[in-house]
Amino acid sequence: MAVRSQLLKGILEGCILAIISRETVYGYELAMKLQNQGLDVSEGSIYPILLRLQKEKLIQGEMRKSPSGPNRKYYTLTDAGEVSLLIFQENWENVKKPVDQLLRGKEEL
Secondary structure (H helix, E strand, O other), X not given: OHHHHHHHHHHHXXXXXXXXXXXXXXXXXXXXHHHHOOXXXXXXXXXXXXXXXXXXXXXXXXXXXXXXXXXXXXXXXXXXXXXHHHHHHHHHHHHHHHHHHHHHOOOOO
């Protein structure tokens, strides 16, 4: 389980940017979307990443009224966030392809 946790930490930021690039979401909703895709993350682990992404100006947050309960902070991707997501996707493909090949035994060592 520790290996999975370490791998997840490395890709979680890119996954968050990908979700926010598709739609405006709030923290709990983001955590649920990640969990629905099979990524075992807690809501509490999402907020420090969102805060860091905001400080880096990759996302921006806006408080909006909630249909039920308190106001929620909704997140959108900035132009810098779009660039960061493209870089993440490129880096992910550069790592994913050779690892897939090695794990599937398609490459001779």
